[in-house]
């Protein structure tokens with residue numbers, strides 16, 4: 001374990017934005033250039049651990065917030081060989097936001113499009129071996145799907161998304177399995193747009209793939225979410241990907257040296273209900289997380 005001196009824990013008066021490196025001071029609440037919360041940057045700067053950025057991308061309603069909230073809860077509870085300690089109160093807030101909702105048999109609300117209201121995963125993860133323990137600060141914001149769509153259409157519109165994606169060693173690309181089964185062309189095309197955005201931000205081009213080095217290429221975990229409602233994705237993962245997301249599958253084969261499909265679900269059973277005014281909502285009747293840790297474990301075990 002790397003020991004941190006008491007001085008390192010002192011609050012810094014001047015520090016860099018963890019995302020875009022702009023100089024910030026204690027008076028900043030958010031980075032004026034990219035909207036990253038300044039006190040998160042301050043905490044990360046104070047800790048002095050190696051930073052490891054992971055990006056989570058996917059359409060609106062693909063299940064990003066539910067997935068990342070459950071991922072955090074499982075990391076914080078920890079398994080024998082894989083666990084994470086909260087790196088700052090931001091992580092605990094995200095975990096609380098999702099787990100409180102699920103405990104009340106509700107899904108958390110949609111993530112707002114304004115970057116200053118996004119929650120962040122900030123977790124201290126030990127990625128080393130028993131002999132050579134290495135602590136990493138894992139950082140992954142919960143972007144809104146609508147912001148991701150706007151950024152892909154107009155790169156640079158959300159500078160935080162662009163910077164974090166280009167710094168990320170691993171990408172979680174979330175696809176709604178139920179939507180992919182029923183409306184596969186739309187899901188396939190949106191996922192393909194995300195994949196091309198990742199490639200562009202990492203300087204990758206399927207035409208000259210041989211020139212890529214493994215160092216340049218981010219690992220891409222394509223995670224089918226909501227597989228509790230789509231047994232085809234859960235049981236025949238690669239076959240499901242080939243038949244429902246053929247464009248994405250082909251593009252990934254030609255572009256990313258390391259990509260893999262995963263199946264995940266948080267809810268064990270979901271029912272749709274209508275209230276007295278006719279508004280429909282979905283209720284997670286019980287929570288049975290499956291396949292949540294595997295994509296992250298694969299991403300960070302390079």
Ligand SMILES: Nc1nc2c(ncn2[C@@H]2O[C@H](COP(=O)(O)OP(=O)(O)OP(=O)(O)O)[C@@H](O)[C@H]2O)c(=O)[nH]1
Pocket residue numbers: 058059060061062063064065066067107108109110111112143144145146225226227228229264265266267270282
């Ligand atoms: N069946 C099932 N449905 C789920 C699961 N996770 C999420 N959902 C459904 O998907 C909806 C959207 O989940 P979110 O996590 O809010 O989606 P998001 O990708 O964060 O959406 P934005 O915030 O708009 O980007 C939820 O309200 C649920 O209806 C799951 O594990 N199983």
Ligand SMILES: [Mg+2]
Pocket residue numbers: 064065066109110111142143144145
């Ligand atoms: Mg969300």
Ligand SMILES: [Zn+2]
Pocket residue numbers: 017018019020021022031032033034035036
């Ligand atoms: Zn910044």
